[in-house]
Amino acid sequence: MQFLKTADAGFESAFARIVRDRRESDTQVGRDVASMINEVRERGDAALAEYTARFDSHRLAEDDDWCIPLAACREAYDVLDPDLRDALETAASRIRAYHEGQLPENRDYTDDIGMRLGARWNAVEAAGLYVPGGRASYPSSLLMNAIPAKVAGVERLVVTTPTPGGETNALVLAAAHIAGVDEIWRVGGAQAVAALAYGTDRIGKVDVIAGPGNAWVAEAKRQLYGVVGIDMVAGPSEILVIADGNNNPEWIAADLLSQAEHDPTSQSILITDSDALARQVEDAVDLALMKLPTGKTAKASWDAHGLIVVVGSLDEAPALSDRLAAEHVELMVDEPQGLFDRMRHAGSVFLGRHTPEAVGDYIAGPNHVLPTGRRARFASGLSVLDFMKRTSFIDASEAALAAIGPAAVRLAEAEGLPAHALSISTRLK
Amino acid sequence: MQFLKTADAGFESAFARIVRDRRESDTQVGRDVASMINEVRERGDAALAEYTARFDSHRLAEDDDWCIPLAACREAYDVLDPDLRDALETAASRIRAYHEGQLPENRDYTDDIGMRLGARWNAVEAAGLYVPGGRASYPSSLLMNAIPAKVAGVERLVVTTPTPGGETNALVLAAAHIAGVDEIWRVGGAQAVAALAYGTDRIGKVDVIAGPGNAWVAEAKRQLYGVVGIDMVAGPSEILVIADGNNNPEWIAADLLSQAEHDPTSQSILITDSDALARQVEDAVDLALMKLPTGKTAKASWDAHGLIVVVGSLDEAPALSDRLAAEHVELMVDEPQGLFDRMRHAGSVFLGRHTPEAVGDYIAGPNHVLPTGRRARFASGLSVLDFMKRTSFIDASEAALAAIGPAAVRLAEAEGLPAHALSISTRLK
Numbered sequence: 132m133q134f135l136k137t138a139d140a141g142f143e144s145a146f147a148r149i150v151r152d153r154r155e156s157d158t159q160v161g162r163d164v165a166s167m168i169n170e171v172r173e174r175g176d177a178a179l180a181e182y183t184a185r186f187d188s189h190r191l192a193e194d195d196d197w198c199i200p201l202a203a204c205r206e207a208y209d210v211l212d213p214d215l216r217d218a219l220e221t222a223a224s225r226i227r228a229y230h231e232g233q234l235p236e237n238r239d240y241t242d243d244i245g246m247r248l249g250a251r252w253n254a255v256e257a258a259g260l261y262v263p264g265g266r267a268s269y270p271s272s273l274l275m276n277a278i279p280a281k282v283a284g285v286e287r288l289v290v291t292t293p294t295p296g297g298e299t300n301a302l303v304l305a306a307a308h309i310a311g312v313d314e315i316w317r318v319g320g321a322q323a324v325a326a327l328a329y330g331t332d333r334i335g336k337v338d339v340i341a342g343p344g345n346a347w348v349a350e351a352k353r354q355l356y357g358v359v360g361i362d363m364v365a366g367p368s369e370i371l372v373i374a375d376g377n378n379n380p381e382w383i384a385a386d387l388l389s390q391a392e393h394d395p396t397s398q399s400i401l402i403t404d405s406d407a408l409a410r411q412v413e414d415a416v417d418l419a420l421m422k423l424p425t426g427k428t429a430k431a432s433w434d435a436h437g438l439i440v441v442v443g444s445l446d447e448a449p450a451l452s453d454r455l456a457a458e459h460v461e462l463m464v465d466e467p468q469g470l471f472d473r474m475r476h477a478g479s480v481f482l483g484r485h486t487p488e489a490v491g492d493y494i495a496g497p498n499h500v501l502p503t504g505r506r507a508r509f510a511s512g513l514s515v516l517d518f519m520k521r522t523s524f525i526d527a528s529e530a531a532l533a534a535i536g537p538a539a540v541r542l543a544e545a546e547g548l549p550a551h552a553l554s555i556s557t558r559l560k
Numbered sequence: 561m562q563f564l565k566t567a568d569a570g571f572e573s574a575f576a577r578i579v580r581d582r583r584e585s586d587t588q589v590g591r592d593v594a595s596m597i598n599e600v601r602e603r604g605d606a607a608l609a610e611y612t613a614r615f616d617s618h619r620l621a622e623d624d625d626w627c628i629p630l631a632a633c634r635e636a637y638d639v640l641d642p643d644l645r646d647a648l649e650t651a652a653s654r655i656r657a658y659h660e661g662q663l664p665e666n667r668d669y670t671d672d673i674g675m676r677l678g679a680r681w682n683a684v685e686a687a688g689l690y691v692p693g694g695r696a697s698y699p700s701s702l703l704m705n706a707i708p709a710k711v712a713g714v715e716r717l718v719v720t721t722p723t724p725g726g727e728t729n730a731l732v733l734a735a736a737h738i739a740g741v742d743e744i745w746r747v748g749g750a751q752a753v754a755a756l757a758y759g760t761d762r763i764g765k766v767d768v769i770a771g772p773g774n775a776w777v778a779e780a781k782r783q784l785y786g787v788v789g790i791d792m793v794a795g796p797s798e799i800l801v802i803a804d805g806n807n808n809p810e811w812i813a814a815d816l817l818s819q820a821e822h823d824p825t826s827q828s829i830l831i832t833d834s835d836a837l838a839r840q841v842e843d844a845v846d847l848a849l850m851k852l853p854t855g856k857t858a859k860a861s862w863d864a865h866g867l868i869v870v871v872g873s874l875d876e877a878p879a880l881s882d883r884l885a886a887e888h889v890e891l892m893v894d895e896p897q898g899l900f901d902r903m904r905h906a907g908s909v910f911l912g913r914h915t916p917e918a919v920g921d922y923i924a925g926p927n928h929v930l931p932t933g934r935r936a937r938f939a940s941g942l943s944v945l946d947f948m949k950r951t952s953f954i955d956a957s958e959a960a961l962a963a964i965g966p967a968a969v970r971l972a973e974a975e976g977l978p979a980h981a982l983s984i985s986t987r988l989k
Contacts, residue, residue, distance in 0.1 A: 215974055218967035225964070229677060232669075238661060247911070248658060248925055253904045255938050269975050302974055338938040356785055357793030360938035364786030385983035392979045424978050471953065475682045482676070482955035485987055489980040490956060493968040496677055497952035509684045509767040509789035511950040521940035523926035524900065526911035527919060535654070538647035539922040545644055545731055546698050549853050550821045554814035554916040 132413070132437035137447055149438060150454050153504045154367045154396045164321045164350040171325035176333050182322040187264070187293045189317060197333060199299060199315040207304035216305065222494045223274050223309045229496030230282045233515040244534045247526035252519050254284035255360070257335065259327035260312070261342035261352075262303060264293035264319055270306035271492060275499050276342050276362075276513065277310035283518035288312050289337055291327060293319025320344075321351035328355040339518055341500070362517050366504035367396035370488055371455055371477075373448045373470060374463035376405030378484065383408075384415035386461060389489050391432035392425035398436040400455065404445050413439065449473035456507040459488045478507045532558060561842070561866035566876055578867060579883050582933045583796045583825045593779045597754040604760035611751040616693070616722045618746060626762060628728060628744040636733035645734065651923045652703050652738045658925030659711045662944040673963045676955035681948050683713030684789070686764065688756035689741070690771035690781075691732060693722035693748055699735035700921060704928050705770050705791075705942065706739035712947035717741050718766055720756060722748025749773075750780035757784040768947055770929070791946050795933035796825035799917055800884055800906075802877045802899060803892035805834030807913065812837075813844035815890060818918050820861035821854035827865040829884065833874045842868065878902035885936040888917045907936045961987060 133149070135142055170178040180191040191197055208216065239249035258280045262273055273290070280288050290307060294317045307315060316334055318326060324344075330336030340352055341362035352361045370390035372383055387399035403409050416433060420426045442448060449470055452460055456476035464470065467482035474480065478501030481488050492499045500513035536555045543551035562578070564571055599607040609620040620626050637645065668678035687709045691702055702719070709717050719736060723746045736744060745763055747755060753773075759765030769781055770791035781790045799819035801812055816828035832838050845862060849855045871877060878899055881889055885905035893899065896911035903909065907930030910917050921928045929942035965984045972980035 215970055218970040221964065221967045222971065228671070232667060233679075240661075242657070242925075246924060250662075250926070256904075271971060271975065353786060357782060357935070379986075382983070382986055385979055385986050388979035389977070389983045392977060419979070419982070423982075425976070429979060467955070474951075475685075477951050480951055480953040482953060483957075485958045485961045486954050486956040487961075487983040487987060489972060489977075489983045490961065490965065490968055491952075491954050492980060493971045494964050495675060495954045495956070496671075497679070497954060501952075502949075506786070507949065507951070509949055512952055514950070516945075520905075520931075520936065520938055521943070522903075522906050522909055522936070523920075523930075523941055524909040524911060525915050525920050525924045525926060526896070527915040527924070528912075529914045532914045532916075532919065535650065535923050536919065538650045539919055541644055541647040542651065542700060542922045543918060546700065547854070548818070548821060548918075550814055550817035550848070550858060551918040551921060553848070553852075554811070554818045554918045557808075557811055557814050558914055558916060 132433055132439065134409070134439050136441045138443055146440070146451070146454070150505070154398060154436060155504060160346050160350045164347055164354060167321045168325040168351060168354060171322050171331065172329045175331035179318050179322055179326055179331060182320060183318055186320055187295045189294055189297050191317070197317060199304065199317060201308070204304040204308035204312070204315070207301040208308040211301065211305045215302070219270060219274070219306055219309055222271065223278060225494055225496040226274055226278045227282060230279045230498070230515050234282065235516065235519065244531050245528050246531040248524070250521050250523045252521050254519050255338035256285070257287040257289065257337040258285045258518055259289045259291060259337040259340040261323060261340065261344045261348055262290050262292040263344055264295055268292070268300045268303050270302040271499065272343055273303055273306040274310055277307070277312055279498065279513060279515045280341070280518045281311050283515045285518050287314070287335070287337070289327065289334070290315045291318045291323035293317070293323070321347045324348055324351035324355060328359045341513065341517065360517070362500065362513050363502060363510055364506070366506070367394060367398065368459070368503045369398040369400065369455070369457040370459045370461065371400045371402065371452060371457040372461045372463060373445065373452065374401065374403045374408060375445060376403065376408045378408060378463050380408060380411035380415040381419070382484070382487070383412045383463065384419050386487050387412070387416060387433070387437070388419055388423060388429045389487070390459070391429040391437070392423065393428070395428055395431035395435065397432045398438070399433060400438040400440070400457070402440045402442060402448050402451060404442050406441055409439050409441050445470065452477065456505045458501045458503045458507065459491070461486065461488055476507045478502045478512055561862055561868065563838070563868050565870045567872055575869070575880070575883070579934070583827060583865060584933060589775050589779045593750045593776055593783060596750045597780060597783060600751050600754035600760070601758045605762050608747050608751055608755055608760060611749060612747055615749055616724045618723055618726050620746070626746060628733065628746060630737070633733040633737035633741070633744070636730045637737040640730065640734045644731070648699060648703070648735055648738055651700065652707060654923055654925040655703055655707045656711060659708045659927070659944050663711065664945065664948065673960050674957050675960040677953070679950050679952045681950050683948050684767035685714070686716035686718065686766040687714045687947055688718045688720060688766040688769040690752060690769065690773045690777055691719050691721040692773055693724055697721070697729045697732055699731040700928065701772055702732055702735040703739055706736070706741055708927065708942060708944045709770070709947045710740050712944045714947050716743070716764070716766070718756065718763070719744045720747045720752035722746070722752070750776045753777055753780035753784060757788045770942065770946065772929070789946070791929065791942050792931060792939055793935070795935070796823060796827065797888070797932045798827040798829070798884070798886040799888045799890065800829045800831065800881055800886040801890045801892060802874065802881065803830065803832045803837060804874060805832065805837045807837060807892050809837060809840035809844040810848070811913070811916070812841045812892065813848050815916050816841070816845060816866070817848055817852060817858045817862070818916070819888070820858040820866070821852065822857070824857055824860035824864065826861045827867070828862060829867040829869070829886070831869045831871060831877050831880060833871050835870055838868050838870050874899065881906065885934045887930045887932045887936065888920070890915065890917055905936045907931050907941055
């Protein structure tokens with residue numbers, strides 16, 4: 132953990148180094164992934180079966196080996212602990228309600244020269260969701276990825292997930308039932324992403340691929356961007372807590388560790404104008420780390436990437452926050468709106484002392500798939516729009532074409548595109 | 561040119577082959593581009609100067625060699641032929657008006673449990689526009705890329721363009737003046753894209769890169785996707801004309817050739833229910849090709865990729881059109897709305913006999929940067945949203961947290977994330 136004060140001489144260079152550090156390993160997975168994609172593209176299901184045997188110790192032979200039937204999802208839902216089932220249903224209905232508000236409106240109007248213009252939104256036909264296996268297999272992620280697709284109107288929602296040794300996650304299956312997933316394939320890794328993008332005899336190709344995954348999955352999505360749509364390039368995640376001195380240090384410590392427990396590459400940052408709180412939080416983190424079952428991961432993250440910045444005044448915080456462009460920003464002050472209004476780059480902002488980031492991970496409604504690694508400078512969280520596309524349209528009357536056609540002819544001629552000019556001028560005769 | 565009838569036995573396999581064929585060469589530019597990006601990232605301006613000397617025969621030494629001053633754009637605008645200047649201004653103001661209607665609305669509401677939720681849109685700070693040199697240097701492209709960025713609210717709009725032998729394009733400079741471009745750098749190719757993404761001593765880095773380019777530029781954008789935002793993966797473009805028998809074949813021929821004259825990889829397709837019109841258009845294309853100054857390119861495209869499909873009824877057209885997911889679709893019938901309502905995948909649709917596609921290239925208002933190569937299945941044309949990003953927010957009152965917090969705690973515990981659970985439960989005491 133680093134401890135900085137903006138008043139100190141070395142602050143700017145130390146902070147700039149932290150902003151530059153993307154915490155992303157430049158591992159050479161690119162070539163491996165390219166060859167796996169090629170194998171799946173050329174040999175289809177046979178390649179999938181080979182990779183799945185090798186990486187997941189799961190044999191894809193009979194039909195039943197390939198798919199998890201929807202009836203199994205229904206069953207997982209039926210036998211789930213009722214409290215947990217209610218919690219999933221509450222989360223799903225709140226996520227659905229929030230995302231329904233994202234549905235875009237079509238445009239259709241006629242302008243002053245009598246030209247009708249507009250744009251119409253449609254859902255993609257098929258979307259693929261990657262669901263990790265093992266430790267990172269989260270029902271909340273399934274809901275956050277699947278519900279926007281279904282709200283958008285996607286007809287065919289396809290999950291691929293590795294089932295190492297054939298094992299499945301009952302909570303994830305129950306979540307798939309709630310979200311209305313249409314197919315679940317027992318395939319993981321870069322090979323699953325390739326199958327979704329190009330299709331195989333068994334797995335029909337999709338138009339958009341979303342969902343979290345390891346470095347191989349992320350690289351496969353990046354390489355296949357353009358062949359299909361993808362949600363985003365994801366990296367290690369961050370939380371930034373901006374807090375005045377009037378806070379319970381245990382709350383802040385828990386918030387910082389809720390990010391740190393995800394992965395050793397996660398980053399947790401506190402900015403405060405109170406020296407005393409800074410020290411109290413530091414102690415509270417150390418204390419909590421001793422009791423936390425996920426303490427080992429959280430400690431690795433906190434030791435390597437944790438940061439406390441003491442500022443002279445919280446007025447300095449928005450500018451620092453914009454440089455970090457963090458995935459999550461908590462504003463633990465009495466009047467958070469003032470700080471929020473001065474911020475521009477953040478994935479999601481949590482206002483006030485009673486809005487821990489984790490409430491957004493599960494149940495508040497907005498999406499928890501958010502831009503990481505400073506990408507909030509240019510990217511947005513997952514939304515219904517990631518599963519839709521827009522068709523613009525133009526409808527010119529003869530009079531409207533006569534009004535502006537000649538200018539277009541002039542431009543086409545100036546650009547050396549005579550057939551463009553001709554297609555307009557021939558209609559103006 | 562291929563001539564197919566849906567009634568013929570071989571139609572399905574022939575059409576499926578055309579849909580599959582992306583007309584994109586799998587050239588091995590990937591490795592070259594990766595090494596160029598690396599050079600620029602590590603050696604900055606020195607690498608830019610070397611590549612620019614090698615590829616553009618332009619020496620980057622003094623400050624004046626690097627930049628085209630804004631005063632030169634102003635001058636190009638001032639001395640432009642007044643008719644052409646008016647045409648550019650008309651185009652710019654119509655493009656601006658259409659794109660202003662794309663500005664998204666923020667959301668801010670309080671739901672039934674008293675939780676405030678919403679999302680706020682902001683422009684990115686800096687955007688880069690690649691402008692090709694030479695033959696493909698189009699003022700219309702500059703307007704179509706720059707105006708949405710400025711409407712979005714981008715403060716710093718940076719153009720990079722190769723100036724082979726130092727030569728500039730007066731029309732493009734005039735368009736840059738109209739659009740309000742802030743910087744113009746005399747750098748092209750993959751090296752320019754790398755400079756925009758990572759920044760050099762001279763060129764400040766940007767958040768989003770848009771604009772057309774050759775295979776090297778497109779590959780550089782693809783490789784840098786995630787480091788910065790990019791507009792889209794572009795490929796060879798298409799026009800699909802759907803026409804009844806009651807059409808002037810010369811109009812349709814001009815429309816088909818307006819696509820074909822762009823590049824030998826362009827594709828022009830006619831779907832009609834009239835055998836007679838099909839033959840007339842074929843003849844009209846041949847006749848027009850003989851007179852067209854761009855005939856050589858247009859003929860290469862028409863010969864290799866041109867297609868006429870005769871259908872039994874235009875009712876078959878929407879399904880075929882959706883499979884092609886063409887960049888541009890013209891509906892040359894009396895009541896185009898009926899066909900349009902049954903279509904789902906297209907970049908832009910041109911309704912009625914007096915709406916040639918070229919009117920959309922220049923002056924109608926909607927963007928001419930559109931998804932190509934079947935990507936209209938999942939992608940949209942360039943818009944103001946490409947230069948903006950969304951920050952979601954959550955503001956929970958103590959009561960709202962008490963209402964849904966326990967369900968979130970249950971989910972966090974079930975996912976094995978105890979610090980997530982703790983960050984909520986510690987506030988519920």
